[in-house]
Amino acid sequence: MLRIRLGLDIAFAECITECKKPDGCGAKANTSFYNGRHAMTVCGKGDRIINHNKTRDWIHQMYRRLGVAAKKEQKGLYSQLTSYGQMKPADVLLPGSSSPSGVSWALDVAVTDPTSKNALAKNSHKKPLVAAAIRYEQKMTVHRKALEEAGGRGLHFEKKPLVFETTGAMGVETKKWWKSVVELYHAQREPGEPTSRRELGLDYTWSANHFSSFWLQTLSLCQAVALAESVDSWVSHHAPCVDVLGSICE
Numbered sequence: 001m002l003r004i005r006l007g008l009d010i011a012f013a014e015c016i017t018e019c020k021k022p023d024g025c026g027a028k029a030n031t032s033f034y035n036g037r038h039a040m041t042v043c044g045k046g047d048r049i050i051n052h053n054k055t056r057d058w059i060h061q062m063y064r065r066l067g068v069a070a071k072k073e074q075k076g077l078y079s080q081l082t083s084y085g086q087m088k089p090a091d092v093l094l095p096g097s098s099s100p101s102g103v104s105w106a107l108d109v110a111v112t113d114p115t116s117k118n119a120l121a122k123n124s125h126k127k128p129l130v131a132a133a134i135r136y137e138q139k140m141t142v143h144r145k146a147l148e149e150a151g152g153r154g155l156h157f158e159k160k161p162l163v164f165e166t167t168g169a170m171g172v173e174t175k176k177w178w179k180s181v182v183e184l185y186h187a188q189r190e191p192g193e194p195t196s197r198r199e200l201g202l203d204y205t206w207s208a209n210h211f212s213s214f215w216l217q218t219l220s221l222c223q224a225v226a227l228a229e230s231v232d233s234w235v236s237h238h239a240p241c242v243d244v245l246g247s248i249c250e
């Protein structure tokens, strides 16, 4: 986890010459192999979906703890559209009764890599959150097309892509969403109710004893662990066996 955070090469990744099919995507060794980026965000056959799913599950659970009837993987939101019939626009569907606009929010989690070629071409190495902005726009472009195809009937939800970068950073729109979550929490608190999770008998740590700190750290740690595990799993699967003398066995 620390090596990924520091951008250092991952142990044994230098031995991998190919992301072998059928379990891998067939790509030949490149820089993204050595720093783990291939497993985290590039390889379609990797475990990168685990990070997405864990983030989705925690967001869903957070809303449920707030007493909100949020739904996970809600289907059928685009069902009136032929070409988009199979798409699921919501990882978590927030009901209109709990959204600031009064209309359901289709929360769509995405994780993107600021070191991808696409992001670097847009100066992600100089400007923060560029990669998140690119991914957000991609998601909204698809949604706007769906909205156009829906015509006069419209769509009965608002699309809210929640983009995180592999560093754990929230995109600009994701930060706005987080602000809405905190406002929802405050709106539900009774006057005089303690804010300390310890006093409320809830899970806490010394640095995560309030609603915001607890859930932000939960999301952050969940992503860091999931990314590290996806890299570990990929390296274990693709690195050749090495004997005690350092010779490759296969």
Ligand SMILES: [Zn+2]
Residues within 6 Å of the ligand: 019, 024, 025, 026, 027, 038, 042, 043, 044, 045, 046
């Ligand atoms: Zn691959």
